[in-house]
Amino acid sequence: MNNMETEAPAARFPAWLRIALVGRNPKRTLLRAAVLAVLCFCFFKFFVFKFIVLPVRVEGNSMFPTYHDRGINFVNRLAYRHTDPQRGDVVGIRMAGPSVMLMKRIVGLPGETIAFEDGRLLINGQAIDEPYLHHHSPAPYLDPVTLGPNEYYVIGDNRMNSDRGRIDRDRIIGKIVL
């Protein structure tokens, strides 16, 4: 009776399916799967999520409504390996390291003269369209500032409530993915 009970579930599957699912030796298959799972975990934890894409949680509202408080996102660390950051890119900016970053949009590129007048972005004296802004705000105001050869000007999309300023290229960790 006991034999029948134990054999009954196995008998429901054809032999080839059983082999495909759990192998000829289920114990060894389980061990192999466990090792593979650990290797995958280590690969993602210590390589992919460290050197390729950083998973991040957004705190604060300076990029609202483009990015919401408590949202989850990723920073692509390889985005600027062969190209330079562009105007309009949303980037992660490191503090002392990548554990805590600022999330801002690049509006000024190296060598440009940037100004804000009644909330409008002026690059080298010319008004620039900013399609990523959802609504116009009168802030900020900034007298013309010329950026250095390695400097970018960044600001949040929520212009009424965002820090802004110049940053060096080496502070940019990567580009926001989503």
Added chain:
Amino acid sequence: MKRIAQILVLAAIVVAACWFWTVLFPTPEAVVRNRLHSLAKNLSFNSQSGMISQALAAQKAADYFTPDVDVDVNVAGYDPLTLHGRDEVQQIAMAARSRLSSLKIEFLDMNVTIDPGGQTAKVNLTGKATIPGQRDISAQEFNFLLKKVDGKWQVYKVETVKTLSEEKVPGARRQLSGKNTMVVTT
């Protein structure tokens, strides 16, 4: 199979020996890091601590600073804080304990530079403060300057580093504040 097991055991012994060596003989950078982690722990507190233990912890935290320490903290959204001397640090640590029920301080991403003589160190780090139970966090970049006093590393200067070099505009129509901080989740 036996050979592989022997190799694995040998590798484990080598790794354990290396780890043990670093514990017994830490580099000056590691000593400074541990010292600052310990300081962060002493600056943190929770509501379960009693008054006496809180006072002792504040006293202990102050011992990480030199008697003539200069502290200049300017975190967005908070009043600037300038302190001179260990006593003022202790007072502020006590005041924070009386105003907040709990506070967690962390020092992240420490970049330690030891001078060639090995007597002073500069640490660039991100300070993160969270109040357990509340969502908001504060994060700010700092430089901690330390020197060896009687064989112990003590902080003699704390200065705020502006991550964004904000333009100071005379007659600016609005003082901007607030920041979007991203915290790496792994």
